[in-house]
Amino acid sequence: MKIGIQTWGSEGDINPFIALAAELVKAGHDVKLAITSADRRDFSPFAQKYGFKIHSVDFIAESEEKLNEIGKRMIESPDHLKQLKFIFSEMFQPGVNKMYKISGELCAENDLVIGHFIHHPLQAAAEKSGTPHITVALNHGALPTRYAPPVPLPDLGKTINSIIWKISLRILNKIILPFINSLRENEGLTPAKSYREVWESPLCNLIAVSPVLCEPKPDWGSNHHVCGFFKLKDDSLKWVWPEGLDSFLGHIMEPVYMTLGSMTGTANNSLLINETTRLLYDAAKIANVRAIIQSRWEHVTDIPEDKNIFRVNSSPYSRVFPKCAAIVHHGGAGTTQMALMSGKPSLIIGHIQDQFLFGAELVRLGVSPFVLNRNTVTPKKIGRGLREILLHPAMTQKAFSAGKIMREEDGTATAVRIIDSLKILK
Missing domain, CATH: 3.40.50.2000 (Glycogen Phosphorylase B;)
Structure with missing residues (x-):
């Protein structure tokens, strides 16, 4: 046909x-x-x-x-x-x-x-x-x-x-x-x-x-x-494995993956890119976690190098998320489902309506503590959400169970x- x-x-x-x-x-x-x-x-x-x-x-x-x-x-x-x-x-x-x-x-x-x-x-x-x-x-x-x-x-x-x-x-x-x-x-x-x-x-x-x-x-x-x-079964065409990521993921303490996806800002909007990246960086420091932060790093200024922060412009979610402790993201349909399929709890920073919908569904499932709003979010709020996830193993256990079901779909x-x-x- x-x-x-x-x-x-x-x-x-x-x-x-x-x-x-x-x-x-x-x-x-x-x-x-x-x-x-x-x-x-x-x-x-x-x-x-x-x-x-x-x-x-x-x-x-x-x-x-x-x-x-x-x-x-x-x-x-x-x-x-x-x-x-x-x-x-x-x-x-x-x-x-x-x-x-x-x-x-x-x-x-x-x-x-x-x-x-x-x-x-x-x-x-x-x-x-x-x-x-x-x-x-x-x-x-x-x-x-x-x-x-x-x-x-x-x-x-x-x-x-x-x-x-x-x-x-x-x-x-x-x-x-x-x-x-x-x-x-x-x-x-x-x-x-x-x-x-x-x-x-x-x-x-x-x-x-x-x-x-x-x-x-x-x-x-x-x-x-x-x-x-709806996920490509082979995403090797889309992603390039960042150098050094394997060793960062191999640490005994699993990192948190942090990304706002398309909401990070495009190449011509360095102000938004820097604001978004600083928000995630400061939240990681407040929560005292190792983190992989996805951003357009070539446009980022005034954020110091840190051994506990790994910088990526992109990464293969299907291979990286399963090795992380939690995922902080914007709540897009693809990222939300990839995080849950990987068996990991999420903290969503919603920007538009469908992202708040997916955030509400994750809270319903018990794999996210609450949903944050981009207009009112602060590093402290993100840090509080991460601490709640990391201090309550039940969220990770529920995410693991949900992910097992999704991987069979x-x-x-x-x-x-x-x-x-x-x-x-x-």
């Missing part, structure tokens, strides 16, 4: 689709992946290695400087709803026309299209052309259920949860629908009444999250499938089985 895939966002929004594309090719499908990226990196080596075609649609923002400015404004907003509107208006909407053009081409060329759940241009093109369309959700935060409230609200029972979700849906629709329906109306399509009509394919919505973190809810429809983490293989079972005929 010929399959077109389209995604948008940071590396965390792209890597799962690379993993899915690779697994589809392995199953005998002809795959083309279209990417709109914030990271401005070349993903073609993955296509060459795994045998799918790749097309770079565009970059988010016209320059890294502009992207830095946009990212800073988004993170500084304490209101998650304003953040959501900002993401659509400043980051997604400017590229809609280019994305929609490629969406149309993917629909014309393929028997099936698969898209990032917020990628409404692909859904519109599929609806207009009659091409079967599947969505992939990288988190479950926008799926209403009476069995849980929207994060971060407390669970007050099924009745109250249902009422809260109805109110939340009205608010979300007010924010999201104008962007979705602008394109739909231009293309002669009936305006959507809810974002759910677009974000959740009635044919199939694949949820790329482990069932350990995302418990399937009884009131979700049969079109929703919690598959598991295969999210992309499960997704491909579901896709093949649909018997798609265009």
